[in-house]
Amino acid sequence: MDVLVYDKTFEGFLSAVFYVYEYKLADAHICKEAPGTVMFGRTIQIDTDEAKAKRVLAGLSKKLSHEGLQAIYHAYLADTLQEEDTMLAYIRHALASDHNIEKDYSNFAVLRMQRVDCMVHRERHRMKAFIRFKLTKDNIFYDGIEPDFNVIPLIREHFEKRYADQQWIIYDLRRGFGIYYDLQKVETITITFSEESQGADSILWMDQNEGLYQTLWQQYFKSTNIASRKNMKLHIRHVPKRYWKHLTEKALM
Amino acid sequence: MDKIQAKLEILADAAKYDVSCSSSGSTRKNKGKGLGDTGSGICHTYTEDGRCVSLLKILMSNICIYDCAYCVTRRSNDIRRTSFSVQEVVDLTINFYRRNYIEGLFLSSGIMKNADYTMERMVLIAKKLRTEHNFNGYIHLKSIPGASADLMHAAGLYADRLSMNIEMPTNEGLKLLAPDKKREDMIVPIRQITNEITQYQDERKVLKKVPTFVPAGQSTQVIVGATGESDRDIMKVASAFYSKFKMKRVYYSGYVPISNDNRLPALGSQVPLLRENRLYQADWLQRFYGFSTDELLPESVPFFDAEIDPKLSWALRNMSIFPLDINTADKSLLLRVPGIGLNSIHKILSGRKFGKLTWDHLKKMGIAMNRARHFITCAGLSEPTKDLTEMQIKGMILAGSSGKFLLNQTQLNIF
Numbered sequence: 001m002d003v004l005v006y007d008k009t010f011e012g013f014l015s016a017v018f019y020v021y022e023y024k025l026a027d028a029h030i031c032k033e034a035p036g037t038v039m040f041g042r043t044i045q046i047d048t049d050e051a052k053a054k055r056v057l058a059g060l061s062k063k064l065s066h067e068g069l070q071a072i073y074h075a076y077l078a079d080t081l082q083e084e085d086t087m088l089a090y091i092r093h094a095l096a097s098d099h100n101i102e103k104d105y106s107n108f109a110v111l112r113m114q115r116v117d118c119m120v121h122r123e124r125h126r127m128k129a130f131i132r133f134k135l136t137k138d139n140i141f142y143d144g145i146e147p148d149f150n151v152i153p154l155i156r157e158h159f160e161k162r163y164a165d166q167q168w169i170i171y172d173l174r175r176g177f178g179i180y181y182d183l184q185k186v187e188t189i190t191i192t193f194s195e196e197s198q199g200a201d202s203i204l205w206m207d208q209n210e211g212l213y214q215t216l217w218q219q220y221f222k223s224t225n226i227a228s229r230k231n232m233k234l235h236i237r238h239v240p241k242r243y244w245k246h247l248t249e250k251a252l253m
Numbered sequence: 254m255d256k257i258q259a260k261l262e263i264l265a266d267a268a269k270y271d272v273s274c275s276s277s278g279s280t281r282k283n284k285g286k287g288l289g290d291t292g293s294g295i296c297h298t299y300t301e302d303g304r305c306v307s308l309l310k311i312l313m314s315n316i317c318i319y320d321c322a323y324c325v326t327r328r329s330n331d332i333r334r335t336s337f338s339v340q341e342v343v344d345l346t347i348n349f350y351r352r353n354y355i356e357g358l359f360l361s362s363g364i365m366k367n368a369d370y371t372m373e374r375m376v377l378i379a380k381k382l383r384t385e386h387n388f389n390g391y392i393h394l395k396s397i398p399g400a401s402a403d404l405m406h407a408a409g410l411y412a413d414r415l416s417m418n419i420e421m422p423t424n425e426g427l428k429l430l431a432p433d434k435k436r437e438d439m440i441v442p443i444r445q446i447t448n449e450i451t452q453y454q455d456e457r458k459v460l461k462k463v464p465t466f467v468p469a470g471q472s473t474q475v476i477v478g479a480t481g482e483s484d485r486d487i488m489k490v491a492s493a494f495y496s497k498f499k500m501k502r503v504y505y506s507g508y509v510p511i512s513n514d515n516r517l518p519a520l521g522s523q524v525p526l527l528r529e530n531r532l533y534q535a536d537w538l539q540r541f542y543g544f545s546t547d548e549l550l551p552e553s554v555p556f557f558d559a560e561i562d563p564k565l566s567w568a569l570r571n572m573s574i575f576p577l578d579i580n581t582a583d584k585s586l587l588l589r590v591p592g593i594g595l596n597s598i599h600k601i602l603s604g605r606k607f608g609k610l611t612w613d614h615l616k617k618m619g620i621a622m623n624r625a626r627h628f629i630t631c632a633g634l635s636e637p638t639k640d641l642t643e644m645q646i647k648g649m650i651l652a653g654s655s656g657k658f659l660l661n662q663t664q665l666n667i668f
Binding site: 103106133135183213222223 | 257258261262263265266268269270282283286287288289290295296297298299300301302303304305306309310345348349351352353354387509510524526600601603604605606607608609610614617618
């Protein structure tokens with residue numbers, strides 16, 4: 001068994017796939033970090049090579065549709081799930097077959113990829129829903145999030161279209177990068193948080209009316225609830241607790 | 254600030270019995286770097302009762318000249334009365350939207366002075382949002398019964414969805430509980446909008462520039478369990494709304510006791526959540542699974558079974574068409590198998606082109622095998638025993654399931 005370690009980039013993953021085919025490895029695992037010990041096998045550090053990554057993509061695009069390629073990219077963005085082995089099995093199945101296998105639900109890798117795609121899609125949808133912008137003194141709408149998966153690349157276009165007339169920042173605190181829209185274009189940014197701004201929603205940098213609208217939103221959230229229909233199980237299923245600290249209507253209650 | 258917060262408290266509280274929360278189905282896109290966009294709809298949060306919050310759902314005013322017994326803002330009810338100004342609603346909507354709290358505005362109102370006076374102010378709010386703020390988010394306006402045709406038309410030009418709640422499924426119920434309201438005052442505007450939507454759609458086929466007109470269509474709501482209607486009565490009314498007026502949605506609202514009026518269930522009686530749930534299940538079966546009301550509720554069966562869902566009830570009454578072979582059965586028949594939903598059907602239809610599907614595949618596709626197994630055949634699954642009676646099958650399914658209402662015996666006893 002060979003363990004291929006890549007640098008957490010998508011190109012890195014594709015370079016690892018290239019390596020598998022180049023050396024005809026029958027039993028390979030691809031992962032982001034080298035495991036402590038590998039019994040009966042080698043650990044190989046993969047050099048990311050854009051040219052090789054492109055060749056893999058070109059090969060795959062002959063066998064898969066746009067959606068099929070997207071499914072691989074989405075599984076990659078599901079960084080916390082470690083689905084590299086499923087992705088490799090899916091790629092092997094796609095390349096070995098002479099017809100499109102995306103809907104081949106009799107294959108377990110295809111079924112699993114479909115599942116993962118679903119999970120990523122749900123997280124992406126959650127982040128479209130759970131962003132709670134706070135207006136800063138600089139007139140920028142800011143929100144810091146900690147999504148389960150790396151979904152910022154997938155929500156960028158949605159926010160760009162929707163909030164075209166205001167400046168905004170969405171920041172992934174877990175992965176240490178964000179996107180900033182300056183009324184013209186969206187850019188990837190990293191922020192160095194100072195000591196004072198650590199309390200991410202610090203009153204210090206908020207616009208003077210921000211507190212008012214947060215209070216009004218909390219009031220609305222409370223008043224629109226029907227107490228005699230209370231159903232906390234359903235509530236928590238839709239709004240899992242791990243998201244509460246970044247939700248204006250749940251955080252301060 | 255305190256003033257606006259107090260108004261929000263009262264007018265959100267009064268609007269919450271309207272169950273519609275949809276923000277999907279519109280085609281309005283952001284124009285000229287304005288604010289907002291509509292699409293498939295997003296639920297931004299969920300209240301503790303588990304209902305989705307996607308729109309700022311408020312009344313413009315809870316002052317009302319009508320005295321409908323089932324309504325919390327009825328004239329004779331002794332409650333705090335207040336109204337938002339046009340500008341207050343506009344500011345709240347814009348500021349909530351900019352913070353990504355909501356998809357847009359759901360505006361309803363008590364009837365101040367008369368229908369047109371109220372409708373005019375509501376239309377003005379929508380107009381200001383669209384024209385002064387270049388707001389392209391979702392706007393759902395609740396039409397006021399008896400509003401004039403001109404105002405209804407103007408509302409249609411600014412709103413994504415218009416709705417008129419019929420509330421009482423039958424005319425008798427309406428006469429009993431809402432003596433001021435006339436069914437005609439509701440039906441006439443609904444019919445007008447249905448016709449105008451069709452007209453605009455036809456124009457769009459030949460002309461390039463046709464304004465959007467109620468792009469997300471119309472909806473309505475019926476109250477369940479306030480008067481004596483059967484489930485069959487309610488489903489018949491709903492089907493008529495879908496077919497006659499091309500409604501996008503009919504909502505069912507379990508009556509929440511809000512008064513001591515002896516024409517209504519007493520304060521403290523349970524909200525008929527299970528019944529409401531069954532109606533929604535049947536609504537879906539009619540719209541997406543090809544069932545008719547008469548199949549789901551034949552004349553001899555006016556109410557849904559409390560213990561099992563409408564699809565399973567139907568299947569148990571029609572055991573002669575089962576079991577179906579999962580690898581060969583027609584889509585229209587697969588749609589009728591309990592435990593198999595639309596998503597699974599797409600997977601089955603795609604998957605079986607590649608090879609024979611087995612029990613393992615079905616489980617991984619997310620099919621509820623506890624129910625489905627009695628109605629299908631496939632490799633890895635023993636043939637369902639032909640000698641089981643429908644009562645036995647029902648018993649087996651109930652024994653193996655943990656439905657959300659099963660443990661709640663008090664809930665079941667109401668019916």
